[in-house]
Amino acid sequence: MDLSFTPEEVAFRQELRTFFTTAIPQSIRTKVLEGQHLTKDEIITAQRILNANGLAVPNWPVEWGGKDWTPVQVYIYQDEMQLNGVPSPLAFNTSMVGPVIAQFGTEAQKKRYLAEAANLDVWWCQGFSEPGAGSDLASLRTKAERVGDTWVINGQKTWTTLAQHADWIFVLCRTDPTAKKQEGISFILADMKTPGITRRPIQTIDGGHEVNEIFFDNVVVPAENLVGELHRGWDCAKFLLGNERTGIARVGTSKARLKRIRELASLEFSGGEALIKDRKFREKLAACEVELKALEMTQLRIVADEKNQAKGKPNPASSILKLKGSTIQQTTTELMMELVGPYVMPFAASDEGDGRNETGYGPDYAAGTGPTYFNWRKISIYGGSNEIQRNIVAKAILGF
């Protein structure tokens, strides 16, 4: 047992840190560290820099631009990106549709879609949830019917994140209404410009516009847009959601936020003294740090254990990453609100139409604190709610 990183791993970390802090614009990194929304152009800029340096899709097969890193290297890569405020490559492209096409797609699909997904030449969005299919995703009703050489899609998707920027959507559709609910689903790709697709923005409680409803009204797409086997789309969905879980603890993000909170607590005042002198605030901060240190160690244990685990059989402890990681991230948003005190209150939507709170009142780090608190309540809901994660662990430890 040696819980320190090897000299090679330390050098690897340093190399990434140097690259991230010199190649990715500071203005973008600051916004990420303060939890502000990025513009479409900023997200594209960051991903193209990463991709030009072979760092956008390390998790993909080597043939398609992947890195074949060890689990520890993947961990270091994610940690350094999060610590330095580097926007993660767009998850819909790089950890969802890309890996699914690489795993289940035809050669023609790989050639057509993968390179442009890695470079964010094409922006993908995810058509999974429906008004009646949230935690019970397999009860989805959006249907695709085979008509000649095409699929005709009808139905509605919701919570479609950043669909306002998207060029394409990957859609889980019911293709066999007579089969058991998981067995009649297929994974189909659609160009967002296809006639019959309409989008309605949803404004969330933070005032922002991150998510949308997508309506499909006799949307006709070529038959070749099916990925994987017909009626086996659930396999793609499970594979994709499994990928989603590894980075979900966002330990690096929370570390960066706690460091920032500690710095800012020296600038804010309470009772005539710096807030950092307030014992109660310090104890709250310390309690959150303990949780995060424990989670960091848990994540490292799971990462180190990956070599001992059968492929595709995640350690039940990996659900802990979501459970604990989400609540820690949420706690950091509470601490930030507490930090700015009354300046959590001013609200003014920015004129860029994305709902960002740019009030011009109080310190510049204050404007985002309320919206981030409200917005980040989503973290314990999306990607399999924390209650669904508990069901998964319960099944693993109790067998029921």
Added chain:
Amino acid sequence: MDFDFSEDQRLLKDSVDRLIADRYAFESRKQYMKEPTGWSAEMWSQYAELGLLGLPFTEEQGGFGGGQIETAQVMEAFGRGLVLEPYLATVVLGGGLLRHAGSEEQQAELIPQIIGGELKLALAHIERHSRWTLNDVAVTAVKDGSGYVLNGEKSVVIHGDCADKLLVTARTGGAQRDRGGIGVFLVDAADAGVSRKGYPTQDGLRAAEISFANARGVAVGDPGNALGVVERVVDEAIAAICSEAVGGMAEMLAITVDYMKQRKQFGRAIGEFQVLQHRAVDMFANLEQAKSMAMYATMMAASDDAAERRQALSAAKVQIGKSGKSIGEEAVQLHGGIAMTMEYKVGHYFKRMTMIEQMFGSTDHHLAVLADGNGLF
């Protein structure tokens, strides 16, 4: 980054696990508790035979040459078995002070006796007013010839009733809470100036109130400046009880999960009820976090950077305190009435966790230590 044990560590773990599984069944433990000392002399000699009493001492000293990881392995197994013997007091605390601060002569004389199972030690560091502050010391030690004369009282000395020799923190100078002026003194428990009142603790172990009236002692380390070494040894002991607690928590979860599969109400296993499942999952999550922090404590206890080490051990103790309380309370609740009984094992783990939370600083104490530091990241 490698969490795997070495071949030697695996062998050690196997043999300790087997010993506890074979010899420390719940019924056996009840018998051991009835012995006059409150623990099993036979098990103590088993530990000596297996080399466990020599674990942290060097091979030149006749020991096993183990480090914090080996101690953690033993303590985790002891946690599963709810072991009663004075291992922490003798080997980790007493042995630790001798290793870090003992003179060559003291080491040469005493360490072989520890390894052989003939010498039991205890650390007397708590006083009525001191709570968890190691430098809050009123017991005095005054130079007298080649030794010292000690006066004052020590509280809740773990296994102080059976110890052959006591390691006592006492003041040779300075005011009551000064960091300087504190020494550690080796006092023979049979000295005419020592009087002890032994008693059982809530968790079935033993402790003593000890008073010193002109008791004779010799200094271990610098008699005017030993606080640093006491802090170091206490940090090692915190790491050790973190691992012990993890063993106990893991056992509580396993017993509870098993019970949830067997126990039927409303015509089905209670483990089928989602409200109970989610509580069991929270126990699991708390256990995983505790395991992680026990490993962190094990790794950091060996650090020579005292400030960094103190922060890390406080962080671990906070996590262990919270996890132990939560897992213990949930284990009792999920069982229902049966876990309220002395005859059922779970309540005994719960009691041990509750006492561990109070050893070497409570959760709140360590949170306050962390709050005064510069952060863990």
